[in-house]
Amino acid sequence: MTADDTTPTPTSTTSGGSTVGIVTDSNSQLTADLAERFDVEVVPMTVTVDGIDHLEGVDLDADGFYGFFDGRPPEVSTSQPSPGSFAIAYRRLVDRGCTEIWSIHIAEAMSGTVASAQLGAGEVDVPVHVIDTGSASFGVGACVWAAGVVRDRGGDVDDVRRRIESFVGRLGTTFMVGVPLLVERGGRAGDLEIPGEAISVLAMNDGDVRVLEQVSTVEDTIDVMSTYAASWVEREPGGVTVAIGTADEPSRPLSDRLAAALTDVPGIDDVVHYRVGPSVGAHTGPGTFGLFVFPTIR
Known part of the structure; x- marks a missing residue:
């Protein structure tokens, strides 16, 4: 040309x-x-924060969005x-x-x-x-x-x-939300109660959130998530890929530790990373991390 x-x-x-x-x-x-x-x-x-509309990835990226959480959850919605x-x-x-x-x-x-x-x-x-x-x-x-x-x-x-x-039908997801109140506001939890005294590791099926396991430490959440991902290998003998999502900088060390826990697990072909952006973060908040696991795409 x-x-x-x-x-x-x-x-x-x-x-x-x-x-x-x-x-x-x-x-x-x-x-x-x-x-x-x-x-x-x-x-x-469109992500609306305290009454002001923003376009995800155009005038509001992940870092800018989580910057609105300055000690209190802002009023957020998506459309x-x-x-x-x-x-x-x-x-x-x-x-x-x-x-x-x-x-x-x-x-x-x-x-x-x-x-x-x-x-x-x-x-x-x-x-x-x-x-x-x-x-x-x-x-x-x-x-x-x-x-x-x-x-x-x-x-x-x-x-x-x-x-x-x-x-x-062969895709799984598990995560820990940083602000459980946002899950409840978003209507995804149904009748689910997320207790404040424990850390809830959540999963989502058909748009509904459920508690996968309740643990007492962040280290335990990594164990639960890595075990969940490794269990997919038994369902997918052809191998799986894990995508790890990170909301903000405070959650990055947790994502890194989760990735390390999955390194060299037989049957996990690759671990990739993505950001939990504003349209998802509006329902989960800062401090969120988690994963998707699915058959390796070939």
Whole structure:
């Protein structure tokens, strides 16, 4: 390509000959490396802090968000991107030469994002396949990762739907929240009571939070989480990957210790790291750390 050639650089093509672009929402907590590797358009969620709206990853990153917790939890809420925001992202991909789009998102049961994406899809003249992962946070990011591999190997939208449906059923997550009050405010806990006198290691299934185990020290939380991740190896003889999420700097040493506990565990192929950004941190707070474990994506 010469300096004067303005033809858009194509993304990967499917076996059907379409040039496929991938879109997700910022709740996916997709790392910059994965977004770049698969040329993903990330549409920002709105995070409202003490009445002021911010766009996740645009004018509010993880460090800025946790900086609002200055001795008291601020009033925080999240909302899905607008249909117009999705339409803008879709048009960017069309302008780059995409003739088909896979739009992969947080569970419809947890957010209005899927509905918003479907409305935005009507604003462009190429097929947009909106996919509800049934997951949240880096669970969505892992689905985007899997979709990128399917696309780059020439798969079509039916292939990626099947892959994600199978994948989500084989994905686990466990974590410790820094501010339990935010979980209760967010409505994810249902009737769950999180006692203040113990440390609760939580898990999430189908959008509902449950107590995996209650422990007395942070060291015990690392033992519970690492045991949980290692147990996935028995279910997945082909190997697993663990993604460790870190909210803020005080939680980083805990994430590092969790990663160290998983190093050289047979069957764990890789440990990757991501930040717990504002749209997830709004429901968990500073001091949060945890993991997702899933079949290694090949």
